[in-house]
Amino acid sequence: MGLRERKKALKRQEIVAVAMHLFDEKGFDKVTVAEIAKQASIAPKTLFTYFKSKDDIMFNNETxxxxxxxxxxxxxxxxxxxxxxxxxxxxxxxxxxxxxxxxxxxxxxxxxxxxxxxxxxxxxxxxxxxxxxxxxxxxxxxxxxxxxxxxxxxxxxxxxxxxxxxxxxxxxxxxxxxxxxxxxxxxxxxxxxxxxxx
The missing domain is CATH 1.10.357 (Tetracycline Repressor; domain 2)
Known part of the structure; x- marks a missing residue:
């Protein structure tokens, strides 16, 4: 895995960690994509390059x-x-x-x-x-x-x-x-x- 792929994988893990913390703290339906993106220090548009939806973050390990x-x-x-x-x-x-x-x-x-x-x-x-x-x-x-x-x-x-x-x-x-x-x-x-x- 190249440096770019490693950085992307790490950012993906960070997004999941941030989102799961917010879901636990506030409840899934109370957390917005914008809030997750802000906590992960990225733009909401960038978050959508990693996950299509908030649901997909929750189901990141589904397979x-x-x-x-x-x-x-x-x-x-x-x-x-x-x-x-x-x-x-x-x-x-x-x-x-x-x-x-x-x-x-x-x-x-x-x-x-x-x-x-x-x-x-x-x-x-x-x-x-x-x-x-x-x-x-x-x-x-x-x-x-x-x-x-x-x-x-x-x-x-x-x-x-x-x-x-x-x-x-x-x-x-x-x-x-x-x-x-x-x-x-x-x-x-x-x-x-x-x-x-x-």
């Missing part, structure tokens, strides 16, 4: 967990192995040293959304980005066809949505993961039992 899921997919050689691998990945998120940072970043983002309900639509956009990213990774890895990849991506994102909907203590995380994956299996079984000729 961190997605990167972890994509990496998991890239390690698979068969779609049959993916669901058990994803189960294990989700279960060990809080304890595996390679994923604890993904967990902390995502939890912090979810806590901010809970405190600021006006961000709920932006959260829906984030999950849509996850779905598209997972589907693309499945297709790139040649694990399945496009339609199956779409359905599987939707299921995987649904699991993540449920797991991060509220902040669970570490001792309840594994129990919830088990219940969520059991529920998805039960739904699949029920669907298989439906008489499609009716």
């Amino acid at each position: 961190t967990l997605l990167s972890g899921v994509r990496h998991l997919i890239q390690q698979q050689t068969s779609v049959a192995n993916l669901w058990p691998a994803f189960h294990q990945f989700t279960e060990t998120l809080p304890t595996d040293e390679t994923t604890t940072n993904l967990m902390l970043i995502t939890r912090e983002l979810m806590a901010n959304v809970i405190r600021n309900p006006e961000l709920s639509n932006r959260l829906l956009q984030m999950w849509a980005t996850y779905e598209a990213g997972i589907q693309a990774a499945l297709i790139d890895q040649r694990l399945t066809d496009s339609l199956t990849a779409q359905v599987l991506a939707h299921q995987m994102v649904l699991v993540l949505e449920i797991m991060f909907k509220e902040e669970l203590p570490a001792d309840l995380w594994v129990t919830r993961v088990t219940r969520v994956f059991n529920a998805t299996s039960q739904v699949a079984s029920l669907t298989n039992e439906v008489d499609m000729t009716m």
Whole structure:
């Protein structure tokens, strides 16, 4: 990374730090872009070269967990192995040293959304980005066809949505993961039992 890129990355981090401090202090909806820019010693117009909106500052780390899921997919050689691998990945998120940072970043983002309900639509956009990213990774890895990849991506994102909907203590995380994956299996079984000729 060249000097210019390093300076830009540092300024981006500074903008995020300033904004997060203001959000915590005043509440997300009470903070203006102009105020963030002033505190970061830049013009509002310059701030928009780093972030498209105030929401984007809050969601600056939104794809961190997605990167972890994509990496998991890239390690698979068969779609049959993916669901058990994803189960294990989700279960060990809080304890595996390679994923604890993904967990902390995502939890912090979810806590901010809970405190600021006006961000709920932006959260829906984030999950849509996850779905598209997972589907693309499945297709790139040649694990399945496009339609199956779409359905599987939707299921995987649904699991993540449920797991991060509220902040669970570490001792309840594994129990919830088990219940969520059991529920998805039960739904699949029920669907298989439906008489499609009716």
